Amino acid sequence: MKYPEFPDDVTYTPIGEILSSRVKGNVKLRGWIYRTRSSGKLAFVIIRDSTGIIQCTVSKNNVDKSDFVNAGKALVESSVVLDGLVVADERAPGGFEIRATSFNVVHFAEAFPITKDQSDEHLLNNRHLWLRSRNMVSALKIRSTVFKAFRDYWQNLDYTEIQSPSFTTSACEGGSTLFNVHYDDETEKSGQKFYAHLSQSWQLYAEASMFGLENIFTVAPSFRAEKSRTRRHLTEFWHAEVEAAWTHNHQMMEFEEGMIVYIIKKVLEENRSELEQLGxxxxxxxxxxxxxxxxxxxxxxxxxNSMGFDLAWGDDFGYKEEKALTQNLKSPVYITNFPREKGFYHRPDPSDPKSLVCHDLLAPEGYGEIIGGGERVWSPDELVERIREEGLEPESYGWYLDIRKFGSVPHSGFGLGLDRTVSWICGSDHIKHVIPFPRTMRRTTP
RNA sequence: GCCGCUGUAGCUCAGUUGGUCAGAGCAUCCGGCUGUUAACCGGACGGUCAUCGGUUCGAAUCCGAUCAGCGGCGCCA
Incomplete structure (x- = not known):
């Protein structure tokens, strides 16, 4: 490809500003061809940029001959720069169009592999190109708002953002969903290859970090090798987690409630058009x-059980149960005091030891669990007991047990599934539609 | 881990009981059209029917294995 000269001292108008009537008259546009069709003397080229799409008419009489030829020849996704006059015209989608006075193709695209006939598999195989689609762009803008709102909320409460490692050697959510990594094939320890696995949660590191910073949060990927094939699961998902010293379960639940309301408020303020685009x-x-x-x-x-299910104490709620519980709700709902067969770090309820001081938050409309959290075991002896109770070996939690020996305190925290939250807010029918490059058990590319 | 499904042209699919079954629409290319809304009209290009093996006179079609992927359950965020 021969690179055309591209000036850096020209102001271009975002398409969104034209559509919202903020800009009139002659404009310079740059973007990509979204749709195109042409006749002998008039070409209709719909241009997109990150802010919207607008129809551009290129008439043989109004532009140089070569511009007209190029406008007719350039395929979908060609990058273009053009001059033209903004005109309100009911025949144009969106109510405005650009009557071009010049039309320059920066790069002629090859035939775009994604056309009107699409399948899930094809879109996933071509995710690197599908990211240009209007629905992807809308979902990713909402996602960005959700991430920012999460951070802002906790920073406003004087929580400190910190990071924990993704390579670890201790499991906190049960061993069956660990991704093992050949951390260093050359090194052997005790006659074995040195291995590690990918973090399922920052939990253990959070509890160590908390003793210095007291109130902390993180945004990081977590990895779970669940063989799950559902609309709510990824093997690599973005996990927003919070931990706070001197804090009880019910206090943390109130903070979380405020957080969810704040995130929704921010999305409503900033992403109305994206929500509309997504329907x-x-x-x-x-x-x-x-x-x-x-x-x-x-x-x-x-x-x-009163709704017709047949559940006993200790049974888990499956998708059907969660859906039955949440599909008619307007707001999320908390479920507390789960049976103690959950993570070993959850604290049993002193007044009812068969259950835990913990909570899940279920999103409405059948979206299900988006938060799992609770109060942690803070007595060193009880923690060792709980680890044994879960069939694990206290010896493999050396440093984690160590942090309990020096001024242990009550503390609580939670993990929020950011992708699930975005999926719910977007009303998406699958979590893969709200993350740029979804990772499942069967897909690690593109 | 369990259950189900799919693989035919670049894309979306049709292809009946095994026998003119190598097909359509879209995309692309060529031609036509001054108001199209993923337009329309005419033409062209395009396939090792996922791969390997088997049954058969004959396989896209039946059987087996393999590969790739999709949907759901359980579990979780």
């Missing part, structure tokens, strides 16, 4: 109100 029913988001309902696990069991 989201915005009133559903506007009706989310705190305080959220709170139910104990045993109450949920009773309620589900």
């Amino acid at each position: 989201r029913d915005i009133s559903v988001l506007e009706n989310i109100k705190a305080p959220f309902d709170k139910m104990k696990y045993e109450e949920v069991i009773d309620k589900l």
